[in-house]
Amino acid sequence: MKIGIDKIGFYTPHLYVDMNKLAVARDIEPEKFTIGIGQEKMAISPVTQDAVTLAANAALNILDEQDKEQIDFVIFGTETGIDNSKSAAVYVHHLLGLHPQARAIEVKQACYGATAGIQMAKGHIALNPDSKVLVLGSDIARYGLNSSGEATQGAGAVALVISADPKLLVLEDQSAYLTEDVMDFWRPVYSDKAYVDGKLSNEKYISFFNTVWEQYKAKSGLELKDFAAICYHLPYTKMGLKALRTIMDEGTEADKERLLANYEVSKGYNKIVGNIYTGSLYLSLLSLLEQKDDLAAGSRIGLYSYGSGSVGEFFTGILQEDYRKHLHVEQHTTLLSSRTEVTVAEYEDIFEQTLPIDGSTVELNVDNDPATICVTGITDHMRQYVNKAD
Numbered sequence: 001m002k003i004g005i006d007k008i009g010f011y012t013p014h015l016y017v018d019m020n021k022l023a024v025a026r027d028i029e030p031e032k033f034t035i036g037i038g039q040e041k042m043a044i045s046p047v048t049q050d051a052v053t054l055a056a057n058a059a060l061n062i063l064d065e066q067d068k069e070q071i072d073f074v075i076f077g078t079e080t081g082i083d084n085s086k087s088a089a090v091y092v093h094h095l096l097g098l099h100p101q102a103r104a105i106e107v108k109q110a111c112y113g114a115t116a117g118i119q120m121a122k123g124h125i126a127l128n129p130d131s132k133v134l135v136l137g138s139d140i141a142r143y144g145l146n147s148s149g150e151a152t153q154g155a156g157a158v159a160l161v162i163s164a165d166p167k168l169l170v171l172e173d174q175s176a177y178l179t180e181d182v183m184d185f186w187r188p189v190y191s192d193k194a195y196v197d198g199k200l201s202n203e204k205y206i207s208f209f210n211t212v213w214e215q216y217k218a219k220s221g222l223e224l225k226d227f228a229a230i231c232y233h234l235p236y237t238k239m240g241l242k243a244l245r246t247i248m249d250e251g252t253e254a255d256k257e258r259l260l261a262n263y264e265v266s267k268g269y270n271k272i273v274g275n276i277y278t279g280s281l282y283l284s285l286l287s288l289l290e291q292k293d294d295l296a297a298g299s300r301i302g303l304y305s306y307g308s309g310s311v312g313e314f315f316t317g318i319l320q321e322d323y324r325k326h327l328h329v330e331q332h333t334t335l336l337s338s339r340t341e342v343t344v345a346e347y348e349d350i351f352e353q354t355l356p357i358d359g360s361t362v363e364l365n366v367d368n369d370p371a372t373i374c375v376t377g378i379t380d381h382m383r384q385y386v387n388k389a390d
């Protein structure tokens with residue numbers, strides 16, 4: 001049975017800060033952010049959005065009535081969930097009006113969560129071929145104002161429909177994965193900002209990639225020449241390039257040229273959104289599929305997922321006939337081009353705005369948030385949401 005990605009949706013908040021201006025404000029040469037890190041814009045999440053609403057907005061725009069009928073499993077990968085007990089998937093299930101005969105769970109392993117969800121979804125579809133699974137990857141990356149990781153923040157979500165006979169990408173059976181206890185990045189339950197050992201995280205990202213790449217080749221018998229493109233988890237867009245360069249010598253000049261050219265396209269959305277943690281790899285895949293119009297059906301795409309802490313996985317997919325007809329290029333281009341720039345001072349204000357944690361009631365004005373699904377406030381420790389389309 002062919003199982004894979006049938007649809008991909010994406011959402012990012014309507015606000016961003018320009019990386020050149022952030023660099024100037026931090027007394028750093030802008031080229032460090034735009035070339036050294038490789039980021040041009042960073043998405044800023046207002047208090048009227050959280051991991052739940054970002055994910056719900058990403059899914060809202062791609063699901064039709066038939067999907068809603070067939071989805072019987074919602075898997076929400078996140079590391080910035082809103083509750084230590086109730087899963088973010090249950091909120092999204094309600095906000096989207098999915099039918100009740102469904103499972104809904106949250107999965108956590110840093111940026112690897114959505115990949116874990118996809119692999120779980122494959123098993124579910126193998127047993128229930130008429131079902132569809134909604135896999136969400138949604139996060140708001142926060143390291144703190146003036147912190148070493150500040151330039152690698154971001155916010156956004158991807159929504160993936162996993163099904164039999166998918167319209168976009170059939171996931172191949174072989175996969176290589178690795179777990180090792182590493183303290184490169186973590187966020188204790190009492191902190192709303194991540195702690196990071198930046199250098200160690202870069203080293204581990206690459207060494208995990210090299211290990212799973214070697215394992216994958218041994219398992220599958222495939223080589224670099226068999227790949228049209230490789231997409232990476234992109235905490236910042238220079239990171240994937242560093243990993244890709246470590247295997248370039250395995251191919252011919254033509255392989256090198258093809259993979260580097262496709263890498264450039266695959267970082268397009270990420271460099272103007274920032275790190276969206278669990279969704280970043282799939283945002284990169286979306287950039288490639290939506291921004292490159294001549295990738296042939298039958299092409300093999302490699303996918304490298306890395307979640308600090310750490311779990312890494314390398315797996316692959318084959319592009320399906322007419323896949324471009326099933327993308328939402330215009331919707332995503334408009335979403336990205338209609339955003340509003342905020343100043344560094346405005347970004348700093350927004351960054352500090354949080355909901356109360358003392359049980360008091362706050363009502364938020366969502367008129368200025370163009371998203372269909374928003375956080376409207378909190379009361380008795382319960383977040384309140386609205387779907388403006390209801």
Ligand code: HMG
Pocket residue numbers: 029031032033035036037079109110111112148149150151152185196197198199201202205233234235236238239275277306307308
């Ligand atoms: P840093 O120490 O500020 O930066 O931290 P740097 O000094 O390493 O410089 C960065 C690059 O800019 C270097 O290039 C410099 O040479 C260059 P490289 O040598 O690396 O190729 N540079 C310049 N280039 C042009 N013109 C200039 C200039 N000046 C310097 N004038 C770091 C950077 C990414 C470590 C930091 O931002 C950080 O800690 N970020 C968060 C951690 C992170 O993103 N790690 C990535 C791998 S781990 C991962 O992907 C998992 C994660 O997503 C979390 C999860 O799984 O949930 C993070």
